[in-house]
Amino acid sequence: MNKKIVLAVCGSVAAIETPKIARELGREGFDVECVMSEAAQRIIHPDVMEWASGNKVITELTGQVEHVSLCGIDGEASLLLVCPCTSNTLSKTACGIGDNPVTTMAATALGSGIPIVMVPAMHLAMYQNPFVEENIKKLIKEGVHIIEPECRESKAKIAGMEKIIKKTCDIIK
DSSP, rough: OOEEEEEEOSGGGGGGGGHHHHHHHHHHHOOEEEEEEEEHTTTTTTHHHHHHHHOOOEEEEEEEEHHHHSSSSOEEEEEEEEEEEEHHHHHHHHTOOOSSSHHHHHHHHHHHHHOOOEEEOOEEHHTOHHHHHHHHHHHHHHOOOOOEEETTEEEEOOOOOHHHHHHHHHOOO
């Protein structure tokens, strides 16, 4: 298959699910390249994501312009999967802000037409914030795929792994 997925991990506690997601995407035949925000690195170590993906993890952007080589025009990525996606990352992306490795990948992918899938995970009050709701609508209007969270226990919990894998596969296979 030789299709590359950039898995961008944000600083939600749901980040603990991402090694399993990376492994499953690998089993589906995808090459998975991980990018982690600073906040995500406080929840899970980049070494875990390197083990799960088989690739070195991007934790900062360098002179290698990783965001361009992966998500730029003619970049290597077939899809950007932002999972879990925090309200901060979701809103920054909707406003075109790229101030860390994850949001810069998203800003670049949006400008390059690379498919983006966002998997929100946050406290329910944050998810129901009218500005976050408006930003979700903006992203959907621009073609970003949003995999709705499971809302329970006052939280907008990350969607199930099967749903994430299926949606990702449906978009790029």
